[in-house]
Amino acid sequence: MVDFFFMAYQVLARKYRPQRFADVAGQDHVTVTLMNALRQNRIAHGYIFSGHRGIGKTTIARILAMALNCRNAIGSELRPTPEPCEVCESCTEIRAGNAVDVIEIDAATNRGIDEIRELRDAARYRPARDKYKIYILDEAHQITDAAFNALLKTLEEPPEHIVFMMATTQPEDIPQTVRSRCQHFSFHAVKLADILSELRGIAEKEGVIADDAALSLLAEAGDGSMRDALSIMDQAIASAPLEDGKPRLDASQIRELMGTVPNAVFERILEAVDGNRSAEVITVANGLLDAGNSPAQLARQCVRYLRNCLIAKIAGDGAAAELLQISADEQRRALRSAALFTEEELTRFLQVMLRTFDELGYRQEQRFHFELGLLKLVHLRRLLPVEEILSQFPVGGSPAARPSSVSQAAPAKSVTTTRAVEASVATAPVVSAKPAFSPFEQSRKRFDETPAAAAPAPIAASVPQVPKPVEVPASASVAAPAISASAVTEPVVAASESASSAPATSASEAASADALQKAAVEALSKAKSQDTAADALNDAEWAVENGEIRVQTEVSKAMLSMVVNAEAEKIVRAALRDAGAGALKLVLLPGTASASAPKKQRAAKTGSVQAKALEHPVVQQAQSLFQAEIRTVIDLRDDD
Known part of the structure; x- marks a missing residue:
């Protein structure tokens, strides 16, 4: 009778566990x-x-x-x-x-x-x-x-x-x-070189034929853990083919065992991203997925490869070996891919793929989300960062100066839009058009890029500086406001003449203007809560000339739309139609146009807001001390 005794197999992690302090790597x-x-x-x-x-x-x-x-x-x-x-x-x-x-x-x-x-x-x-x-x-x-x-x-x-x-x-x-x-x-994570040295020594003791590429792949898979690297090596030896009675470890066989793909695939994807070739990116991804690779595993590998590219871009060829902890061949591959992009682009790529990797954990259609994540990398090359756009505008943030590239790309506008733009440019203060600091400038200098700075469009010196009023027909329907806020803020290019240059008004026109003014003020006085508008139009200078009713108010441009609101507008238009001035156009002028001309002090209407203000002792004292004149009174009290 012959007895056979089989010694139990001991895994590499236990068999080669250090027994001395000097053996610990x-x-x-x-x-x-x-x-x-x-x-x-x-x-x-x-x-x-x-x-x-x-x-x-x-x-x-x-x-x-x-x-x-x-x-x-x-x-x-x-x-x-x-x-x-x-x-x-x-x-x-x-x-x-x-x-x-x-x-x-x-x-x-x-x-x-x-x-x-x-x-x-x-x-x-x-x-x-x-x-x-x-x-x-x-x-x-x-x-x-x-x-x-x-x-x-x-x-x-x-x-x-x-x-x-x-x-x-x-x-x-x-x-x-x-x-x-x-x-x-x-304790520290074990460095790649230490793991590689231990794996090489164990392979010699176990009689395993393994090249440096296979051992480097095992060391990288350990991710700083000696036990993990030995466990994967144990599994790889068990599945390796025999050569002269000895197991032979091959890099492709180890990748297939771990369910990974070579990084050359991701290098090809990034080259397609750099060339703006979306079809090639999808084709490569489709081949990987059809081969049975998991989208989550592919996304994980892509994240690690992008991280290596980013570190290689930051550290350069010298310090990359210490920071990357990958083999020399993979370091060169990461440096080649990093040379295609800037540091900011690689950072955005890494953010997109990290988000994609997170989403794959709870999404149903993992294949679609992985393909979408790769397409986003292509699209990111077509976008300009918002910081770069904002850096082309002036420091003060004024719309007075715009980049020439923006103005050249803008299509031709209609006459109404053009004159509104001209007037807004004319009234805006002239500021320095020096571009603001760009956060991408230092990065461009570092990567020897020479972007063309967008020169701001010059401001035409011949643009008129006086705001122009809007012409509003008095016979317009009630639903369309004629003295709205847009009528004040959107000037017309036509009216630039001042009151001094206008032709003399005849006696009949003056009488007609007084009658129209009286009718409009009385209509506003009868209406509820329109005393402020009534006072403003009562203090204004009315004139009828060239088929227009020109009302020179004493209210500023900013306040005119608040004093004469939409309700007051309807009342004035109705009063003008009743007075037989429906064919005339109503033109409202802000007080800035004739601020230098002396104005006569009108007698305040009994019971009006202006009359009550003139009766106040503080107002009377201010008039006596400063020779003040009350031009406009705004009633801010509640309706009750």
Whole structure:
């Protein structure tokens, strides 16, 4: 009878777990400190090891436990350094995981107060054989607050033979009262070069044929975690084809195993984006999706590639190797793609794809949203940033100066629109047309770009500076306002003559103007809450000339539309029709046109608002002191 004994397979992450401080990759700041503490015999009673997954927290806790309980003294022949000797019974038992005085607890399942009370009670007893009784609490952040509170007193004043070691990925979840009683070591993510070196050594020991491209791909997939990289490598070796009896790792086989695509695909997509070729972008995306790739995985890879391009653009060729943590071939690929775009464009691309990646988690049609995200990258090249548009306008924000590019692109307007624009330009103050600071200027200088600055359109010196009134026919229908706000703010190019240059008014025209004025003022006085408009038209100069009723008011241009509102307009037009002036046009002029001409003081109508104002003692005192004249009175009282 022949018995066959098969040794159980041990995964690479366990088989090649470091057993000495010197074997731990990428955590020198922790290992050097612990070795110095062992050499000086400065042993703390509590340690917290925090950091990324799979970077050696529990491994270093076990090595420290071996070093503390090693039976050979530091400096002896078997143990010349603080490293554990690895040959004594304590070291071999701890390495095998069956040491009596080293208790490793999974805090994710033993997280309650009862379990911690049992731990606290057992901690009072001295170790069975070794120097220290050591508790290693893995995933310590899972312990409840009540359980941590039960452990506080033991952590504050522990027995001399107790050492607590807590490993966690979320140190912020451990109460501050616990953290303040322990020494906290923050572990770093393992660098790509360190992971690559470890993978290359393990491949040689395992007899695996692997090129640098395959090992670099495994190291990048680890994302700073040595355990993750070893797990993926273990899986890749199991699926690798044999060559002369040895497994051979190939980059394409590893990509297929992980469900990823080569970054050359994303380089091609960005080249199509740079060339404004939407059809090519959709064609490449369609090929990837038809091959069975997940849209979420593709979006994730695209985000990582855009991030690498952005970092390569910022850092340049020199510092990119340290910041990117990717292979040399991928660094060159990222630099080629980064050279096609500016830093701002790559930032916007990354924002769009990050948003797309987030949306794919809860969208039904993931394929459509992924394709839409790629099309947005093409569209972003066609858009001008709003900051660049705003930077072409004057510093003061006045519409007096406009970029020449905007004025040239604008189509021809009608006569009405053109004269309104000319009048608004004429009345606007002339300001400096120097463009404002552009936030993109420094970026252009850095990337040796030379954009053409848009020159503001010059202001014609011959544009008239006097606002022109709007001609409103008095016979217009009631529904169309003739003295509205637009009639004041939209001047007409025609009327520029002043009252002094107008022909002399005959006696009959003057009498007709007085009659029309009287009829309009009386109609407004009879109406409710129109005393202000009545006073304004009563104080105005009325004249009938060239088929027009010209009313020179004393109200400013800004206030005229408020004093003579739409309701007052209807009343005036009705009164003019009743007085037989329906064929004449009504033209309202603001007070600025004849402000320099002396005006006669009209007698205030008895009971009017102006009469009440003239009776006020404060007004009378101001008139006597300053020789003041009351021109306009606005009634702001309520109707009641």
